[in-house]
Amino acid sequence: MPASPDQKLWVRTRQAVHAQVARTAMGLFLERGFEATTIDDIAAAAGISRRSFFRYFGTKEDIVLGDLAAHGEQIRKELEARPATEDAWSALLNALRHAPRPGPDDATTLKISKMLYNTPSLRARSLEKHLQWQALLTPDIRHRLGVAPDDEHDLRAEAIVACVLTCLDVAGEAWTRGNGTTPLEDLVLAAVAAVRGSAAVP
Structure with a gap:
C-alpha cells in the first residue's frame, strides 16, 4: 500500500531532524571531544529534549558510526x-x-x-x-x-x-x-x- 502524503511528510521530517541532530553532535564532538560531550549537551544544542534524542539515536556512538x-x-x-x-x-x-x-x-x-x-x-x-x-x-x-x-x-x-x-x-x-x-x-x-x-x- 503506497504511503500517504502525511506519512511521506513524517518520514522526511524525521530524516531532516535526524540529520540536523547528527550535524550538531559531530560539531560538538570535533570541538570539545567525544567523551567531553554529553547527550544533554547535544540535545540542548539541537533544541530537542533528551527523550527526543533517544528517538533518533540509541547511543552517542551511533551518531559517529x-x-x-x-x-x-x-x-x-x-x-x-x-x-x-x-x-x-x-x-x-x-x-x-x-x-x-x-x-x-x-x-x-x-x-x-x-x-x-x-x-x-x-x-x-x-x-x-x-x-x-x-x-x-x-x-x-x-x-x-x-x-x-x-x-x-x-x-x-x-x-x-x-x-x-x-x-x-x-x-x-x-x-x-x-x-x-x-x-x-x-x-x-x-x-x-x-x-x-x-x-x-x-
Missing part, C-alpha cells in the same frame, strides 16, 4: 556484482574500493578518524560493525570458493573476509597516524600483501 551499517550493504552489493572470474581476495578489495561512500572532506574525515581511534567506546563499536560486515560479505566469498552453504567445517571464506576487514582497520589506523599523507588504498593493499606473504596483491 551510524552510516557503517549502510556502507556494509553497499560493499555487499559491489561484491556480488564483481565478475565471477575474480578470486575472493581481489573481489573483496575491489568491492571495498568501488563502494560509494559519500562523506565529509578529507580534513574532516581525518579529524573524525582520530576521534574514533582515540576513543575506546568508538573503536569497540567500529569493530562490532565490522563483524556485521563479515556476516554480509561471507556468503558471496563462500560461493566464489565453491563452499557449500551448509558446510560448517570449511572456514576459508570467514577467514578471508575477517582478514581483509582487519587489514582495513589496521590501514585506517596507520592512515590516521600519518595524517592522511599516504592513500588509504595503498595502505590496505600493503597490509593484505603482508598477510598473504607477497609483494603485491592481484
